[in-house]
Amino acid sequence: MARRAGRHPGDADRHPPRRRRPDHQLSRQGGRPVAARTVDSPGAGAPSAAPSNGLPPAPPHPRPEEIRVVALDCYGTLLDFDERGFAPAVEGLLRDRGVTHTSGEAVWAAWTEHARELAKRHGRDPDRPLAGPEPPFVSFAESWTTHFAHAFRETAVEGLPPAEATGFLFDLLGRAQPYPEVAEVIGALRDAAPRGGGLKIVVASNADDAHLGPALDRSGIRGLVDAVISSEGVRSYKPRRPFFEAVRAWAGVETRQVLYVGDSPHADVTGGRAAGMGVYWVRRYEDADREKHLHYEPTWRSADLRGLLDVIGARSA
Numbered sequence: 001m002a003r004r005a006g007r008h009p010g011d012a013d014r015h016p017p018r019r020r021r022p023d024h025q026l027s028r029q030g031g032r033p034v035a036a037r038t039v040d041s042p043g044a045g046a047p048s049a050a051p052s053n054g055l056p057p058a059p060p061h062p063r064p065e066e067i068r069v070v071a072l073d074c075y076g077t078l079l080d081f082d083e084r085g086f087a088p089a090v091e092g093l094l095r096d097r098g099v100t101h102t103s104g105e106a107v108w109a110a111w112t113e114h115a116r117e118l119a120k121r122h123g124r125d126p127d128r129p130l131a132g133p134e135p136p137f138v139s140f141a142e143s144w145t146t147h148f149a150h151a152f153r154e155t156a157v158e159g160l161p162p163a164e165a166t167g168f169l170f171d172l173l174g175r176a177q178p179y180p181e182v183a184e185v186i187g188a189l190r191d192a193a194p195r196g197g198g199l200k201i202v203v204a205s206n207a208d209d210a211h212l213g214p215a216l217d218r219s220g221i222r223g224l225v226d227a228v229i230s231s232e233g234v235r236s237y238k239p240r241r242p243f244f245e246a247v248r249a250w251a252g253v254e255t256r257q258v259l260y261v262g263d264s265p266h267a268d269v270t271g272g273r274a275a276g277m278g279v280y281w282v283r284r285y286e287d288a289d290r291e292k293h294l295h296y297e298p299t300w301r302s303a304d305l306r307g308l309l310d311v312i313g314a315r316s317a
Contacts (some may be wrong), residue, residue, distance in 0.1 A: 039300055039307035055274065061299045062256045062278040064311050068198070069251040070189060072225070073262030074205035074226045077282050077305070079125060079215055082263065083260070086111075086169070089275035092155070093168050104156040110151035118143070126266050126293050129239045130274055137235040140208045141166060155194035173207075178221060185305040186224045192312050204229040204260070206237050206267060239271025240262070248277075260309065265294035273298070280308060 004268040040234035076082035090111075091104025119125065148162035189201055203221065205212060207230050216222040236242035239315055248255050262268025265280045272279040273296035279292035282305060300311055 009024065023304070039302045043208040054108050055270075055295050057254060058296050059276040062259070066257055067312070068253045068257040069200045069202065069247070069259065070308070070312070071202050071204040071229075071247050071258055071260045071277075073175065073260075073264070073268055073282075074203055074207060074212060075173065076213070076263035076284065077261060077268075078178055078182050078203065078221060081173060081176040081218060082284075085172075086113045089169065089172055090165070093160075093164065093165060097160050099157055101161070102157060107151045111147045114142070114150040118146070119193065124237070129246040129266060129270055129293070129295070130241070132240055134236065134240055137237075139232055141170070141296050144169065145299050170208070170211040173208060173211040176215050178219045179304065181304055181306050182219075182221065183224070185223070185308055189312055190224065200227075200251055201225045202227045202229060202247065202250065204243075206231045206243075208232045227293050228277045238262075238267035239274065241271075241275050244272060244275035244277060248275075259311070261305070265291050269298045270295045280311065 027304050049261075058131075062115060072078055087104045087108040089104070090107050092101070094100075094104055094107065116126075122138075124130045125131065141202075144166045145162045150163045152158075152160065152162060186201065189199060192199060201224070203212075203216060203225050209230050209232050212228070212230050213222075216228060222228065229250060231237045231243060234243055234246040236246065238244070244255075244258075244260070247260075248258055251258060256278065259278045259280055260268060260272035261280040261282060262272070263284060269279050269281050270293065275288070278299040279296075281301035284303055300307065302308075
């Protein structure tokens with residue numbers, strides 16, 4: 001993410017974003033909560049079904065006893081900030097700066113449209129997520145500032161530097177709080193590790209270090225995991241294979257021995273399965289538009305992280 005360009009907001013001390021209620025209580029446009037704690041295992045230990053959209057088939061799903069590494073996405077998986085939070089955050093920034101002629105929704109819509117256009121132009125088409133060579137790497141800090149510059153022109157926002165808006169989002173991301181079950185689940189995974197043969201736990205996220213690091217430090221998550229891998233650090237974004245290969249290489253295991261845990265149908269499920277990993281999909285809310293980009297079946301899925309304990313429990317049984 002940009003050395004101050006982000007998809008997440010800032011200036012939280014003066015205007016902290018309103019905290020969303022826990023997902024089992026959440027009622028917000030664009031996402032309906034799903035029941036927690038039930039673990040569905042549509043693919044565990046089975047051959048992969050043919051993916052949608054003409055993508056090549058993924059390798060067979062792993063069995064629980066094969067897992068040696070749990071790789072955790074950050075935002076929307078560990079920390080309670082997902083894509084639904086951006087427009088309200090931008091709304092707060094605009095009001096703080098006295099901008100009343102437009103809305104956070106309008107600015108964020110222009111931001112998102114520009115981001116999608118550039119992504120397709122640079123080989124990051126969500127409808128063809130794995131096609132072509134690895135696209136050139138651009139940090140969120142740089143790209144988000146570019147998107148804000150476009151969005152502010154489109155919505156006639158003046159006097160607010162795009163880089164400042166990116167920094168605002170970075171600050172919010174750096175202050176995101178963990179979901180209620182995170183400490184319990186990671187702690188239980190660590191307790192299970194000796195019995196299961198040395199389970200490694202890593203945070204691996206599409207993020208710039210400038211906001212990911214502070215977020216993991218403030219939340220206490222950094223001290224619970226073995227390593228942190230960012231897209232900025234490996235210069236590749238999910239769902240592209242080099243990101244997942246970097247996780248595998250750090251762990252020194254076979255690809256199918258890594259279980260990737262994430263909330264994004266596009267970045268996490270499609271990317272992880274295409275790379276040959278098992279995937280635990282954290283489906284905290286339903287969103288039909290978002291799930292159009294679910295091109296592969298996850299290995300396991302649940303509404304929160306607690307189902308991981310059932311998966312790893314099966315591994316060490």
